[in-house]
Amino acid sequence: MPGTAAFWRDARLPHVESRRACRSRACYKPHSHPTFSIGAIDAGGSIFTGSKDGQVALGNGSLVLVPAGCVHACNPLPDTVWSYQMLHLDARWLQAHAPALDGDTATVLHCPQLYAQFCAMNALLFSKAGAAEKDAALLAFLGACASARADPLPSERKPLPRQLAPVLATLQARPSASLPQLAQAADLSPYQLIRAFRAATGMTPHAYQLNMHVNRARSRLQAGGALADIACELGFADQSHLQRVFKAHAGITPGRYRGQGG
Numbered sequence: 001m002p003g004t005a006a007f008w009r010d011a012r013l014p015h016v017e018s019r020r021a022c023r024s025r026a027c028y029k030p031h032s033h034p035t036f037s038i039g040a041i042d043a044g045g046s047i048f049t050g051s052k053d054g055q056v057a058l059g060n061g062s063l064v065l066v067p068a069g070c071v072h073a074c075n076p077l078p079d080t081v082w083s084y085q086m087l088h089l090d091a092r093w094l095q096a097h098a099p100a101l102d103g104d105t106a107t108v109l110h111c112p113q114l115y116a117q118f119c120a121m122n123a124l125l126f127s128k129a130g131a132a133e134k135d136a137a138l139l140a141f142l143g144a145c146a147s148a149r150a151d152p153l154p155s156e157r158k159p160l161p162r163q164l165a166p167v168l169a170t171l172q173a174r175p176s177a178s179l180p181q182l183a184q185a186a187d188l189s190p191y192q193l194i195r196a197f198r199a200a201t202g203m204t205p206h207a208y209q210l211n212m213h214v215n216r217a218r219s220r221l222q223a224g225g226a227l228a229d230i231a232c233e234l235g236f237a238d239q240s241h242l243q244r245v246f247k248a249h250a251g252i253t254p255g256r257y258r259g260q261g262g
Helices: 090-097 112-126 131-147 162-173 179-186 189-202 203-222 227-233 237-250 253-260
Strands: 004-008 016-024 035-043 044-048 057-059 062-066 072-076 082-090 107-110
Touching: 016 112, 035 090, 035 112, 044 131, 062 112, 062 189, 082 112, 090 131, 112 131, 131 253, 162 179, 162 189, 162 203, 179 189, 179 203, 189 203, 203 227, 203 237, 227 237, 227 253, 237 253
Parallel strands: none
Antiparallel strands: 004 016, 016 082, 035 062, 035 082, 044 057, 044 072, 062 107
């Protein structure tokens, strides 16, 4: 049986996006989101990897809470399929409505009751229920998460060295800046920059740039932008290049991502 994936989005609830994947073989490169993310494993084993060397095995019913900006990857065990759900919450909205969950540490929860509540809440999001009912269920679930006992993973984010601050500023102003330009901003050689940047963020500068482009592509796809225009705007060689990079990070093609919004 081939794997399936579905997304839910609603313009009335712009602070939340949800995804369900069944019997997926998708594997993800290390990446980060500008959102606070909550993943739930429905079936099959998987490995959660952060920006450090540590790995955590997840099983049926495991929940993972990943702060915005935390570099991570979660992939199925070799030669197996897995089923999972993924919730993305606007970081500012989370800070305003569930500040107890905000932080720098990825968290694994092993709580059958909480997993069941997550599944019921996510099923409600995908249903035809009203926006107010969906939002209330979401807030109730986040409150339950804040009250649950958790086993925190080692912090995946460290204070950024001052020397790298100009690099991030350059990336924000010029997302497609070259490695020599970024190295010059930090007054480092390209090799020194790659080593320092990876140690601080869990990614090379190039991988960080690609991750930024994918996150920007998500927003533009949700707004209805044409794929060719998005590829050109974000500095990809062509539409096919964007498709390959997007799928490697998101586990789905840009066209399917845009077409499956609710």
